[in-house]
Amino acid sequence: MLRVPAFRRLFLSRTASLLGDAIAPVALAFAVLGEGGGSATDLGLLLTARTLAEVLLLLVGGTLADRLPRFRLMAGADLLGGLAQAGLAAMFLAGAYSLGPLLALSALSGAATALFLPASTGALPLVVDAGQLQPANALVRVAQNVSMIAGAALAGLLVAVVGAGWALAVDGATFLVSALLLIGVRARPQVKAAPASALADLREGWREFVSREWVWVVVLQFAVLTTCTAAGMRVLGPLVAERDLGGAGPWSAVLTGQAVGLLAGSFLVLRVRPRFPIRVATYATFGFVLPMALLALGSPLWLLVAAAFVNGVCADVFVVLWYTALQTHVPEDRLARVSAYDALGSFALNPLGLAVVGPVTAVIGVTRALWACVGLAVLVNALALLSRSVRRLPAGAP
Numbered sequence: 001m002l003r004v005p006a007f008r009r010l011f012l013s014r015t016a017s018l019l020g021d022a023i024a025p026v027a028l029a030f031a032v033l034g035e036g037g038g039s040a041t042d043l044g045l046l047l048t049a050r051t052l053a054e055v056l057l058l059l060v061g062g063t064l065a066d067r068l069p070r071f072r073l074m075a076g077a078d079l080l081g082g083l084a085q086a087g088l089a090a091m092f093l094a095g096a097y098s099l100g101p102l103l104a105l106s107a108l109s110g111a112a113t114a115l116f117l118p119a120s121t122g123a124l125p126l127v128v129d130a131g132q133l134q135p136a137n138a139l140v141r142v143a144q145n146v147s148m149i150a151g152a153a154l155a156g157l158l159v160a161v162v163g164a165g166w167a168l169a170v171d172g173a174t175f176l177v178s179a180l181l182l183i184g185v186r187a188r189p190q191v192k193a194a195p196a197s198a199l200a201d202l203r204e205g206w207r208e209f210v211s212r213e214w215v216w217v218v219v220l221q222f223a224v225l226t227t228c229t230a231a232g233m234r235v236l237g238p239l240v241a242e243r244d245l246g247g248a249g250p251w252s253a254v255l256t257g258q259a260v261g262l263l264a265g266s267f268l269v270l271r272v273r274p275r276f277p278i279r280v281a282t283y284a285t286f287g288f289v290l291p292m293a294l295l296a297l298g299s300p301l302w303l304l305v306a307a308a309f310v311n312g313v314c315a316d317v318f319v320v321l322w323y324t325a326l327q328t329h330v331p332e333d334r335l336a337r338v339s340a341y342d343a344l345g346s347f348a349l350n351p352l353g354l355a356v357v358g359p360v361t362a363v364i365g366v367t368r369a370l371w372a373c374v375g376l377a378v379l380v381n382a383l384a385l386l387s388r389s390v391r392r393l394p395a396g397a398p
Contacts, residue, residue: 022151053110062340082175205337261312287314
């Protein structure tokens, strides 16, 4: 796959920008709380501004990606994201901490992500043959997972050696490198959506989304599943680690196990070619539940790390099979819009789950809250398998 020049440039660009994505959270947190002298509330507001901009503009990004050349749109989004990160870096390096401009730059960064994501889903079929989509997706996930692991380590090193402001500058530079690589991609001609109004474009994308039962069933499943896992692993998991395991160090070991599992899953799905990919992908979602169940049972650290590894493997198997199915079965001129509805629906309930898990835990306790997350996740996974469309979607295009 890497012998194909267009895919190689896409692979390298994704590696560069994903490395920056891994650096950004660590650099921003230490820039705000350390060099900027801000508060945890300030950091939460900056993250909220980025997330809101991303969610609100996802459908716009999907519509544009079905109308405009996708690689140029991705390059433009990378340039926008790089300028936003460079602006953040400049403010911290100059000692000009001001929440208003920082919120604007964070929102600009979120907007860049919203423009990039739907186009990136639709870009891969333009540079590889249909039969190579699954290994190509798996290789992109390898790049993502290696970048996550390396970026987290690099972020800590940069913050310690040159400071958080310069770490943000390095993050901005990775996006500019990605944009330069994308500009040079020579892809086959793209089938574009027919001219219509923006509202008509959105309606057409929605019809395409709901006309495929396997798509909307899995997106509904993930709306609940990702909410449960976000509450269980981002809020309740650290609480259990602080109470029973010894704090941040042991919890970091659990997250490292998950990251290594993600990488292992990428290599596994390079070779596995299931006949019914969405059925296998849905089976894999049961692995998401394992770490939460073991947290509720009070399991020892080594078992939690092993469960997180399995979770990572299952997550990557799902992601690769899911995106390959979308790219195989959704028409090219509507793929980006369907991808945008997918992303929007899959994570729409996350803010609600993160907001209510604290009050609910205060009433019923951490263990019962974890079991509630486990039970709800298992239920929606099982319900998804009741759909014949989920169980029987073939690997090849119709």
